Amino acid sequence: MELVCLGLNHKTAPVEVRERFAVGNTKLGEASQDLLKMAGASEGVVVSTCNRTEFYLAAESAPVAMQRLEQSLAEKVHGHEEPFYRHEKAEAARHLCKVVSGLDSMLLGETEIFGQVKQAYHAAHAAGTTGPILNKLFQKVFSVGKKVRTQTSIQEGSTSIGNVAVELAEKIFGHLKDSEVMVLGAGEISRLTAQALVSRGAKSIIVANRTHDRAVELAAEMNGRAVRFDDWLGVLKDVDVVISSTGAPHTIIHRAEVESVRRARKYRPLFLIDIAVPRDIDHSVGEIEEVYLYDIDALDQMAGEAKSRRLQQIIECEKIIEAELWKLL
């Protein structure tokens, strides 16, 4: 029995091709059964995420199974450049280890892929398309993935501005369920950052924008409330996090204004995120004891450092994968 992997991902295929191969979570078992018929193999698993679709097979002859599968899929790639990559035997197992460890992901080290592959395997197992080869392979690969993630820093640090802001907010406030967030300006980055905070449980979102209708729109999108732009100072005493990105040509939050609400805030920590260029928040605001002020450069630098730390971890991850594969094969 030989192991085969045929797949396409964000590196080899544009989204219009990837979407033709995408399989919904509820259809993964069914897709694995179709895969066995298409390739004439004895075992098969279909892995499908927004960035990749991969077919894992155990067959008597790898080249024959691969050829039959490619012929079946040829119609879907008609009119596009060849989008597939192919791995056989040990190389297929190595590739799956890298996928599960997040080394082949668009966002290096991302954690979601581990659960997605696990879900795909369970669906195939439930559909009866796995056997001794793929069961052993996937079980081993999951333990390798766990080892890579616990023994290296491949998933540590945030690599986007929104996630860096969330990470810092959690370092200041812990669970965000008791934290209120005010968004000044309804631009795209502030929307994404606010969304990242909401997704991590922020208690409420208050939006203030010069165009009030836009504030209402953004607030509705995030189940928050809108206030008039001129009223933001009145809200400051209640919030824990301020995301500012107004597009104003001058600073709009000054030390005196923040000082004026300190007593009412009982000197609680205040996290200010200034993602505007030119900056919205006067730098002297950061000198107030309980204020933690971060501008876009600081956030961007942190995201960049996390990215480079992850890149440095690739060699370590590959060493673990090789050592574990050696035990498997």
Next chain:
Amino acid sequence: MGVDRWFLIISTVLAAIAGVRGLLVLSHGRKSPWTVYWMIGVLLCQIGYLMVRGEMRGACPLRSIAEISVFLAWSLTVFYLLVGPVYQISLLGVFTAPVVVIFQGFALLPGKMDSTPERVLNTTIWGETHAAVSVLAYGALALAAVAGVMFLVLDRQLKEHHLKGGLFRFLPPVRELLVSLERLLWLGMFLLTIGLVAGILMPHESEGAWKHVLIATGVWISYILLMVVKRVRGITGRRFALGAVALFVLSLGVFAFV
């Protein structure tokens, strides 16, 4: 060398290992899961020391500055092991262990610990309660000071954007540190109040004993003021943490009159 001293030496060495090893692991960007076990070892040896000394004294071993130091270190270790899970336990241990080493190292200094301690013949319930509960209170206040130091480190890192390394990664969040600090202070104050009342009610045979009570009252008032200001008016985290650390250090002066 007596068994009591051996217990104390082993306990101090274990605390030193917990602190140094914890810091080394932290410098490699990881958190040592062993700190808590080292600290359990520290606690067991402290208990051994206190039992032997208690047997020698025939009373609660709080009759000399060395015994008080060890009792204080024991109390600090107990509170760390009790409240540790609220924080990220091994990191609090890394901060607690050096304080334990300082207290116990002080007790081990030549001339501080009597190898044949005088047996206590006259004990009163108020006197024993005062000594034991007050030192227990100081354990909670010491741990509050440790949490205060942790806050000050994290606050500085966040203010100056120095966010690399294991220390930043594993320190608990600012708000949780402040909440824990406040809770430990309230617990310490509750125990200190009982200790102080017992101290007033116990018989005072010397002028030094009254000075001791007077200073303890001063410490109690200072802590109450800090807590009331925090609760009623509000205070920045940095000043609250600095207050907890400074008051604890100053309050150790109470033991000069034991």
